[in-house]
Structures are given as C-alpha cells and as structure tokens.
Amino acid sequence: MKNIRLLIRLFLPFFCLLVWTCSIALQRNGGxxxxxxxxxxxxxxxxxxHYLVYEIDWKNADCSQFPSHQCPPEETFGVKARWGQENRxxxxxxxxxxxxxxxxxxxRSRNFRSGAPTLRRNxxxxxxxxxxxxxFEVLYSYKAGQPPYAKELLLxxxxxxxxxxxxxxxDVPDPFHKAF
Amino acid sequence: MSLSSKxxxxxxxxxxxxxxxxxxxxxxxxxxxxxxxxxxxIIAALLIGLGICLLVAANWAALPNSVKLIGNFTLLGSFSxxxxxxxxxKKEGWKELFTVLACLMVGATFGLNxxxxxxxxxxxxxxxxxxxxxxxxxxxxxxxxxxxxxxxLLLNAMPPKWWSEIxxxxxxxxxxxxxxxxxxxILLHYxxxxxxxxxxxxxxxxxxxxxxxxWLAYGAVVFIGIRWGLVHWHNTPxxxxxxxxxxxxxxxxxxxxxxxxxxxxxxxxxxxxxxxYIFAIFASRFGNLWTSGLGFIIGGMSILLLIYLxxxxxxxxxxMEVFQ
Numbered sequence: 001m002k003n004i005r006l007l008i009r010l011f012l013p014f015f016c017l018l019v020w021t022c023s024i025a026l027q028r029n030g031g032x033x034x035x036x037x038x039x040x041x042x043x044x045x046x047x048x049x050h051y052l053v054y055e056i057d058w059k060n061a062d063c064s065q066f067p068s069h070q071c072p073p074e075e076t077f078g079v080k081a082r083w084g085q086e087n088r089x090x091x092x093x094x095x096x097x098x099x100x101x102x103x104x105x106x107x108r109s110r111n112f113r114s115g116a117p118t119l120r121r122n123x124x125x126x127x128x129x130x131x132x133x134x135x136f137e138v139l140y141s142y143k144a145g146q147p148p149y150a151k152e153l154l155l156x157x158x159x160x161x162x163x164x165x166x167x168x169x170x171d172v173p174d175p176f177h178k179a180f
Numbered sequence: 181m182s183l184s185s186k187x188x189x190x191x192x193x194x195x196x197x198x199x200x201x202x203x204x205x206x207x208x209x210x211x212x213x214x215x216x217x218x219x220x221x222i223i224a225a226l227l228i229g230l231g232i233c234l235l236v237a238a239n240w241a242a243l244p245n246s247v248k249l250i251g252n253f254t255l256l257g258s259f260s261x262x263x264x265x266x267x268x269x270k271k272e273g274w275k276e277l278f279t280v281l282a283c284l285m286v287g288a289t290f291g292l293n294x295x296x297x298x299x300x301x302x303x304x305x306x307x308x309x310x311x312x313x314x315x316x317x318x319x320x321x322x323x324x325x326x327x328x329x330x331x332x333l334l335l336n337a338m339p340p341k342w343w344s345e346i347x348x349x350x351x352x353x354x355x356x357x358x359x360x361x362x363x364x365x366i367l368l369h370y371x372x373x374x375x376x377x378x379x380x381x382x383x384x385x386x387x388x389x390x391x392x393x394x395w396l397a398y399g400a401v402v403f404i405g406i407r408w409g410l411v412h413w414h415n416t417p418x419x420x421x422x423x424x425x426x427x428x429x430x431x432x433x434x435x436x437x438x439x440x441x442x443x444x445x446x447x448x449x450x451x452x453x454x455x456x457y458i459f460a461i462f463a464s465r466f467g468n469l470w471t472s473g474l475g476f477i478i479g480g481m482s483i484l485l486l487i488y489l490x491x492x493x494x495x496x497x498x499x500m501e502v503f504q
Binding site for chain 1: 237238239240241249253256257260261263264267268282286289293294295297298299300301302313314316317320
C-alpha cells in the first residue's frame with residue numbers, strides 16, 4: 001500500500017503534464033483559423049536564434065476572418081512588453097537565423113516602401129536586382145475566451161518549411177559564434 | 181592532518197585503542213565513499229538532464245511533433261518509475277540520479293510544449309509551474325542540492341519587476357522596512373532550522389529553505405554594507421552609520437549564535453567577514469591620486485596586518501573556552 005501511494009505521488013507530475021498537453025492540443029485544434037500579418041520590433045533580441053519575436057500588424061490585418069468580424073483587443077495576443085505586445089514563434093535552431101534574416105529584410109523593405117530616401121549607384125556598379133523579401137504572416141487558432149495559438153509561420157502565404165525548400169536561403173553566420 | 185595520521189596520534193597517546201582506530205577509519209571510509217558516489221551521481225544526472233533540455237531547445241525540424249511528445253513523455257514516465265524502483269530497492273545514488281533527471285525532464289516538457297504549441301509566457305511563470313510540478317520529487321529526495329535548487333527556482337517565480345522594485349527601494353531607503361525584511365529572513369532561517377529538527381530531517385525542504393533564507397540575508401547585508409556603508413557615504417553620513425550598524429550587528433548576532441551552538445567554523449567565517457569589512461571601510465576612504473597612492477601603500481601594509489590578525493584571531497578562537 002505504501003509503495004502504491006509512493007508510485008501515485010511520483011507519477012502525479014506525469015499525469016498532470018499529460019492532461020495539460022492534451023487540453024492544449026484540443027484547444028488549439030478547436031479554434032477558427034485566422035491569418036495575421038506580422039512585423040518585427042527588435043532585431044537585437046539575444047535569443048533570436050531560437051525564436052522569432054514579432055508584433056502583429058493590426059493596421060493591415062483582415063478583421064473579417066474573426067467569428068465576430070471584428071479584431072479582438074491587441075492584449076489578447078502575446079505578452080505585454082514595454083514596446084507593446086510581444087509574440088514569439090519558436091523555430092528549429094538550424095533554420096532560425098535564415099528566417100530571422102528574411103524577417104529583417106522584409107521589415108527593411110517595408111521601411112523602404114514607406115518612402116525612406118536611398119542612394120542610387122552608377123549603372124556599371126548595379127547588381128542584378130535581388131528577389132523581394134517575402135511577406136510574413138502567422139496562422140492562428142482563435143476562439144473567444146481562450147488564448148490564441150500560433151499554428152504556422154507563413155512566408156508569402158506558404159508554410160515556412162515549404163518556402164525555404166522552394167527559395168533556398170544561404171547559411172547565415174551565427175552572430176553569437178562570431179562574437180566569441 | 182589526515183584522519184589516518186590523527187587517529188595514529190590518538191593511539192600513541194592512548195586516547196583510543198588500535199581496534200577503535202580501525203573501526204573509525206572503516207566507518208569514515210564507508211561514509212565518505214557514499215558522499216562521493218552520491219555527488220558523482222548528481223553531477224552525472226545534471227549533465228544528462230541539461231543535455232536533454234538542450235536537445236529539446238534545439239527544436240529538431242526532422243522529428244514530427246507527435247514523435248517529440250511521445251519521446252518526451254516516455255522519458256518522463258521512465259524516470260518517474262526509476263525513482264520509484266530505486267527507492268523500493270534502497271539504491272540511494274540511483275534514486276537521486278533519477279530524481280534530478282525527472283525534475284529536469286519536467287522543465288523540458290514545459291519547454292517542448294512551449295515550442296510545439298507556440299505558448300507565450302515569461303520565465304517567471306515557467307519557473308513557478310516547474311517548481312510546483314517538481315514538488316513530489318523534491319519531497320522524496322534526500323539531496324540538499326536538489327532542495328536548495330528547488331527554492332532558488334521558486335524565487336525565480338517572482339516577476340523581475342518585483343526584484344527591480346525591491347532593489348531600487350533598498351538602494352534609496354535604509355529604513356525600518358529594509359531592516360525588518362532582514363530580520364524576517366533571519367527569523368525564517370531560525371524557524372526553518374527548528375522545523376527541520378522537529379521533523380527529524382525526514383524532508384529536506386525546510387532545512388534548504390533555511391539555507392536559502394540565510395544566503396538572502398547575507399546578500400542583503402552585503403548590499404546594505406556596500407551601498408550605504410562604503411559607496412555613498414559622502415552623501416548621507418547618517419545612513420553610512422546605519423549601514424555599518426546593520427553589517428556589524430548582523431555579523432555580531434551570527435557570531436553570538438555560533439558561540440551558542442558551539443560552531444567554530446561559522447564563528448571564524450563571520451569574524452573574517454568583520455575584519456574584511458573594517459578593511460573595506462578604510463580602503464573606501466581614499467579619494468584622489470595622492471591619497472590613493474598613500475592608500476594603496478597603507479592597504480598593502482593593512483593586508484599584512486590583516487593576515488597577522490586573522491592568524492591571531494583563529495588561534496584565539498580555537499583556544500576559546502566555549503569551543504573546547
């Protein structure tokens with residue numbers, strides 16, 4: 001009897017974690033899928049090699065996707081930070097730097113399109129134009145009254161893995177290793 | 181002096197017999213071996229557990245999420261069962277190894293779920309959840325390392341904003357609230373030790389809490405001693421005296437307590453801290469290059485004096501009647 005009690009006590013975390021994992025999986029699969037455009041806020045994040053930190057671009061979001069045809073309050077998504085609502089998308093270590101580089105380019109290109117002045121080179125110095133960086137969106141599972149779950153990172157409307165297969169990106173040197 | 185040579189001397193002086201010497205040596209050998217193996221097991225568990233956490237953090241794209249989850253729960257279940265198995269078979273070293281592994285695996289599970297389901301959360305909420313889910317393992321463990329680690333993890337559950345508020349308050353104010361917090365920590369240490377004695381060391385959590393409370397109290401005293409007693413003395417001379425009083429009173433109480441408990445090691449450590457602080461007060465008085473130059477010379481001489489004083493203090497403490 002004493003041994004059974006000990007066994008139950010030791011397996012308590014296991015069962016609690018299992019129930020929690022299953023409940024998250026169920027919640028995640030039960031929501032409405034909404035696609036939201038994202039933008040970066042701080043490219044100097046120390047952990048950027050492992051997850052992408054972003055803000056939701058509510059100005060360009062299509063609110064008709066939500067069940068109530070209205071965008072929910074911004075605080076519903078992510079964690080409150082000094083600069084706004086911080087959201088994260090975890091990426092595999094090997095691909096994180098490539099995605100982050102593309103994300104940076106996408107943000108830069110957005111700034112450029114917004115009218116920031118640039119210097120023009122001579123025709124002889126001009127390189128062939130690089131393909132435009134992809135647009136970034138996150139596919140969420142949303143249900144009112146529950147936390148939203150990010151399901152997929154979309155680059156030009158495609159899941160990031162498929163995008164990288166079709167548009168190979170050269171390896172990006174790890175700034176952390178470079179620094180040491 | 182090693183125990184072997186010590187006991188040899190005791191035999192020569194007819195304090196113990198040769199047979200008793202043999203018994204003492206074999207007992208100590210057994211005990212020290214046990215400590216060594218237990219430490220080795222814990223270090224091995226830490227390395228393996230941290231390795232698993234890092235593999236989870238690398239977030240392999242090659243493995244599907246379901247495989248990752250099944251693998252994770254299989255490992256957690258196996259470690260939990262191993263703790264049970266080795267507890268029943270009374271294999272202490274292996275039990276501690278799998279307890280540490282199971283605790284780290286709980287953290288790894290939170291991390292993996294965070295990655296797979298893209299959960300948004302902060303470190304302090306993870307620390308709180310991790311600490312709560314580890315309670316069954318920590319209560320079952322006999323390793324003080326794990327118990328102290330658990331309290332430190334629980335301290336991490338406090339939002340960083342609170343920590344910064346506490347620090348900025350203690351930086352600006354040296355008032356009754358700060359002193360009461362310090363006294364509260366000492367009281368917590370005392371209560372935890374008493375509780376540990378009353379439950380006869382059956383669970384290590386209270387004792388570990390006492391240790392952590394004492395570390396925090398020392399940390400607070402060092403902070404007050406440096407901030408108010410050494411660094412900003414010219415702005416607020418009143419608080420400088422306050423800082424000195426806090427440091428010397430705290431160390432005096434600790435020394436008095438060591439005398440009461442006949443703990444010569446604690447008494448020596450606190451006496452050493454008193455002397456170091458007196459030296460730091462003198463060292464912090466020097467300002468410009470001229471006085472700094474003089475200060476460094478005097479400082480060098482003071483170190484020599486400090487070594488002399490320490491040697492004298494140590495031999496004096498050893499001779500003190502209370503420790504005989």
